[in-house]
Amino acid sequence: MSDQEKRSVIIIGAGAAGLMAANELAGAYHVTILEALDHVGGRIQTLYDQKTGCFIEAGAEFIHGKLPLTLSVATQSGATIQEVKGDMYQVSDCNWKKLDEIIEGWDELLFKMGSLPDDMTLDAFLEMYFPGPGYEALRHHTRAYAAGFDLADPVRASVRSLYQEWSKEFDKQYRIKEGYEFIIQYLKRQCIKKGCRILTGKRVKQIDWQKEEVTVYTSENEKFFSEKIIITLPTGILQTPVSYASINITPLLDNYDHAWQQIGYGSVLKVVLIFEKAFWKEQHDKIGFVFSDEAIPTWWTQLPFEAPVLTGWLGGPSAVQWDEMSDERIIELAIGSLSKIFRMNFEEIISLLSQHYIFRWHSSKTAGGAYSYETPLSEQAKQLLVTPVENTLYFAGEALYTGPYAGTVEAALSSAMEVVKKIVGTG
Ligand SMILES: Cc1cc2nc3c(=O)[nH]c(=O)nc-3n(C[C@H](O)[C@H](O)[C@H](O)COP(=O)(O)OP(=O)(O)OC[C@H]3O[C@@H](n4cnc5c(N)ncnc54)[C@H](O)[C@@H]3O)c2cc1C
Structure with a gap:
């Protein structure tokens, strides 16, 4: 395809989703990434501690199991994938107990979660299926686990989604080994090699759009033009209409604000x-x-x-x-x-x-929290949010993934692949 025939795409955000989408589209499209921070990676950021020789992960740290896209990108990047070692302990009142299961009663919990006919919140589920003093410890530890691991508010979190994830938990x-950012830097190099422009320090404030015609304004009033746009902002930003990183979209998208509120976002x-x-x-x-x-x-x-x-x-x-x-x-x-x-x-x-x-992470101006979790209303909301608007506006990012690895880098990469399929499918 000649350079003149190529169509143009702007991607907002150079996190895992933005870079993955750019890497897939660059070559066939003119791709420009606009990133608010002065570096790429978003919620993946690795620091190096000289004294210990240790990589310090500000954000993502683990690959939770055999996650296909994450491992594939990691392997392509030449990173060393190292299995996490060590035993798990629960310590209560100074008593140390080695854990073979995350919570005592885990199997019964998972069985009941898996046989639930209709989705409900974790809190409602625990009260209904594990009532009374005999289950007090199980209820307490389950809520703590959902809050700790999934960052989920038990009052809002979907049992169906937690079950999908927890039933894989012992992977x-x-x-x-070289730090999570190693794979981000690899994606960045690939994008640049394929001709993609990655512009950091460009905080987007306004998007004006009509079919196949987008104008993007930054906080410094710079203007960028494209035929399509992919928005990969974190849920915490999209849920807050007025904030440092929030974006005005004109004309407004019907029901989108409401849909974003149906997705849980934890800190x-x-x-x-x-x-x-x-x-x-x-x-x-x-x-x-x-x-x-x-x-x-x-x-x-x-x-x-x-x-x-x-x-x-x-x-x-x-x-x-x-x-x-x-x-x-x-x-x-x-x-x-x-x-x-x-x-x-x-x-x-x-x-x-x-x-x-x-x-x-809660006070991060460009993330507004850490990662998403599902509520019983998320699925329907995501259906709207992943539907392309006039083949022009697209949303991607970890929160829009539906599957067992909610809130992860895998979710961000998968959602990018989904959006790429839609763009390529519609020209
Ligand atoms: C503390 C922590 C621990 C985690 N641990 C794990 C883990 O162990 N394993 C795992 O798989 N996942 C983990 N995650 C989740 C994982 O990091 C995210 O799911 C993933 O990195 C999200 O990628 P993304 O591209 O969707 O979003 P982001 O990485 O947030 O990318 C969005 C980008 O948009 C930019 N942006 C925001 N506003 C604007 C604007 N107005 N204009 C331009 N750019 C803007 C942001 O700066 C950011 O770079 C963790 C996250 C955190 C915070």
Whole structure:
């Protein structure tokens, strides 16, 4: 196809979805990516800690099982895919219990979730199918797991969608040894090689459109033109009509605002602590994950990479309340949690702390949270949101994926592939 025959596409956002879509379309289309930040990757961002030689993941860290697209891109990029090692423990009131299943009663829980005739929220399901004091622990741990892992508010989360995901949960987990951003940088290089323009520091504020004619305005009043546009903004931004990164679309799209509200979007506070030594090895040599009821409840190590690094994770609705907290207070609560979990003196642990990283996703101006989860109304909403508007406007991104890997990089890559199919199918 000659250069003049090629049609033009603007993609807003250079996260996994935007770069994947660009990589697929570049060559056959003139592709321009407009990204608000000064770097690509969005919710995938890797830092390097010189002292420990450890990659610090601000966002995505794990590949949750044999996820086809993620592993395929990772393999093409030449990344080293490393299986996550270590044992899982539940710690309650200083008692350590090695876990073979995520929650005691997991099989019964999954069986009932899987046989549910109609979808409902997790809270309603637990009250109906696991009532009374005998199931109190199961209800508590299930809600905590949904909030912690899926960042889901149990009052809104869909049982059907959680079941799809949880029934795969015991798959192996993997990390990219060189850091998750390695595959993002690979996609970026591929896009550039194929002639795609990637413009960072371009925060889009306005889209004016009519069939096959789009004008995009940035916050600096620059104008870009194309025949088609793919919007890959995070749900947290699309759910908030007036915010730093929100975009005005003219003419407005009927029912879209309402549809975005039907998708759940969770937050997380991630704390990475670098210590002088791996003091937890005195408790157990092969700790992978620790789940607890402390202020920061979930912790993990870097195994199989031996590094004196612990990552703390506070997910779900409670992460939002921590957003305004100072770094000092967060560190205090983090060390307090570790002190209770490991039955060690607070001062002793803090004296071993050499460096910390805090990632507050709720207050990220360009993400407004961490990742999506489904409510019983999400499916219908997504049907509307993934339908191309006049073969001109398209939405993509992790939240628009329907399948068992909700909220993941796989979801972002898959949604990009879906949108590409639609664009290529309609010319
Ligand atoms: C803390 C955390 C941990 C996670 N852990 C995992 C994990 O272990 N495994 C996993 O698979 N997934 C994980 N995820 C989820 C995963 O990171 C996301 O699902 C995925 O990266 C989303 O990609 P995306 O392209 O849909 O969106 P994004 O990466 O958010 O890309 C959207 C882009 O749009 C840009 N943008 C926003 N507004 C504008 C604007 N107005 N103009 C121009 N550009 C704009 C943003 O800056 C961003 O770069 C995690 C996420 C977080 C936050």
